[in-house]
Amino acid sequence: MGGLLLGPPPTAVARVMPRRYTRAEWAARPPATAATVLNRAPDHIVVHHTASANATDLSLEHALALSRAIQNFHMDTNGWADAGQQLTISRGGHLMEGRNRSLAAINAGDLVVGAQTRGHNEHTIGIENEGTYMTEEPTTALWDALVATCAWLCDVHDLDPYAAIVGHRDYNTTACPGDALYALLPRLRDEVAGELGLRRRVRTSPPPKPSGLPGPRFTFDHGPAA
Ligand SMILES: [Zn+2]
Numbered sequence: 001m002g003g004l005l006l007g008p009p010p011t012a013v014a015r016v017m018p019r020r021y022t023r024a025e026w027a028a029r030p031p032a033t034a035a036t037v038l039n040r041a042p043d044h045i046v047v048h049h050t051a052s053a054n055a056t057d058l059s060l061e062h063a064l065a066l067s068r069a070i071q072n073f074h075m076d077t078n079g080w081a082d083a084g085q086q087l088t089i090s091r092g093g094h095l096m097e098g099r100n101r102s103l104a105a106i107n108a109g110d111l112v113v114g115a116q117t118r119g120h121n122e123h124t125i126g127i128e129n130e131g132t133y134m135t136e137e138p139t140t141a142l143w144d145a146l147v148a149t150c151a152w153l154c155d156v157h158d159l160d161p162y163a164a165i166v167g168h169r170d171y172n173t174t175a176c177p178g179d180a181l182y183a184l185l186p187r188l189r190d191e192v193a194g195e196l197g198l199r200r201r202v203r204t205s206p207p208p209k210p211s212g213l214p215g216p217r218f219t220f221d222h223g224p225a226a
Contacts, residue, residue: 001165022097049222090142172223
């Protein structure tokens with residue numbers, strides 16, 4: 001064998017498509033009303049933390065139960081039509097669909113209007129990352145899934161990770177996604193760019209500063225969402 005042309009051509013990108021667990025797989029309740037789908041792509045990806053416990057149970061069963069708990073909180077406590085976020089990642093690294101129609105919309109290059117970043121739900125897609133990241137950093141499994149998920153979204157929606165990936169606190173007055181996870185966003189952008197095969201860029205913005213706000217007081221309340 002000559003070895004020529006083995007493997008992908010130089011322009012191809014080796015991407016790991018994250019396994020996505022659908023609403024049917026986590027046994028979602030039907031939404032009160034069907035989500036609104038905009039015929040355009042999101043321009044930003046908003047990173048959140050769920051403001052819930054940093055669970056040590058990394059199982060799929062725990063992840064699916066987390067999705068149900070968030071949906072119940074958003075519908076029964078907040079009074080929303082459905083789960084607010086489009087995507088959820090557990091500390092075990094399991095990626096799950098949130099609001100109804102989200103996966104179909106992503107695959108079509110469209111945006112489901114969520115309830116995750118007040119004033120910015122019509123142009124952003126939100127990822128809820130299980131845990132509270134004021135001081136503690138995410139698990140490796142969650143991190144790897146977050147990188148893969150952002151790379152997938154940037155690919156599908158043709159987004160520049162350096163411009164597109166933001167934290168909830170960049171839009172609203174909130175400690176979300178926590179000082180520790182927020183400080184990791186430059187590394188997240190770099191790793192997503194690496195996944196996409198983009199050249200590493202020199203960031204000119206200053207290092208992230210803590211929000212100065214106290215951490216979450218209530219489970220699943222990460223700041224203004226709708
Ligand atoms: Zn948030």
